[in-house]
Amino acid sequence: MGRSTLVRLAHSDHPIASPLSDARVDDLLRRAVGGRASVLDLGCGDGTWLLRALRQHPGLTAVGVDTSDVGFEQTLAQAADAGVADRLTLVQGDAREYAGDAPFDAVLSVGAAYAFGGLAPTLDAARGHLAADGLLLLGDCFWPAPPTQAVLDGLGGASADEYLDLPGTVDLVTRHGWATVHGHVSTQEEWDDYEWAWTGAPARWAVENPDHPEAREVLAEVEKHRDGWLHGYRGGLGFVTLLLHPGRAAVAGG
Structure with a gap:
């Protein structure tokens, strides 16, 4: 089974591909794009964040870029049903090389730092697309304690x-000239909800479709992921979402 198919199944019960509750996603989007005209999502996945933003904020236009177009068709269909398709553009391509219209009033990059080679290059890439008074919503993992084997x-x-620890993560952001104007550390409940959904939805599909040629493989992958979580990184991996303003360097420079 392709990784994209497994991920699609895994996110069917938890479409936000990060350990964040529905209420928290709504709050973060309100802070990042409320009252703004345009938003770019670098590493947008299937575009769920943008669809949600468009539904909540009339007048907003959105562009999403991801190396995979898995889920694009479904998201665009949902956008059409919601009457927002004319405000949504999804682009299959390398987010590092995207050179579309700029600047944007807001940039999102949540859980996609790996696509840029780390947090620092993600910050640099986002700055190149962001208006001087824009906001960046950035989400990434961190170590809540030194990781065990x-x-x-x-x-x-x-x-x-x-990854860095939480203070190190925020310090890195600050050194790159960004001002942190809001932040949220995902709770254990948010992590557990995300992981149970990630493993539960594919497992349910597999047991409900036992004759499917990929059912056994899906179940094996789910069990491997769940074991890695429960016996390994549960409680040992954190996730922080930061709302950042790019103007700190100008302020510091007087």
């Missing part, structure tokens, strides 16, 4: 330098 193994052999 079990945590690293549970994440498929991650390295201890893959």
Whole structure:
């Protein structure tokens, strides 16, 4: 089974591909795009964040870029049903190379830093698309404590330098000239809801379709992921979402 198919199943019960509750997503979008005219999502997945933003904020236009177009068709159909399709553009391509119209009033990049090679290059890429008074909504993982070997193994052999701790993450953002104007650290409940949905939806599909040629493979992948979570990184991996303003460097410079 292709990874994209498994991810599509995994996110069917939790369409936001991050450990964030519905209420928190709505709040973050309100803070990031409320009253603004345009938003760009770098590493948009299937475009769920943008569809949600468009439904909530009339007049907003949105562009999403992702290397995969899995889920684009469904999201565009939902956008048409909601009457917002004329305000949504989804682009299949490398977000690092996107050179569309700029600047945008807001940029989103939640859980996509890996696509840029880390947090620092993600910040640099976002700045190139953002208006001077715009806002960046950035989400990434961090270590709530030095990771144990079990945590690293549970994440498929991650390295201890893959993420920083929370203070280090915010310090890095600050060193790159951004002002943090809001932040949210995902709770254990949000993480658990996300992981139970990620593993539960594909497992249900597999047991309800036992004769499907990929059912056994899906169930095996789900069990592998769940074991890595429950026996490894549960409680050992954090997620922070930061709302950032790019003007700190100008302020510091007087």
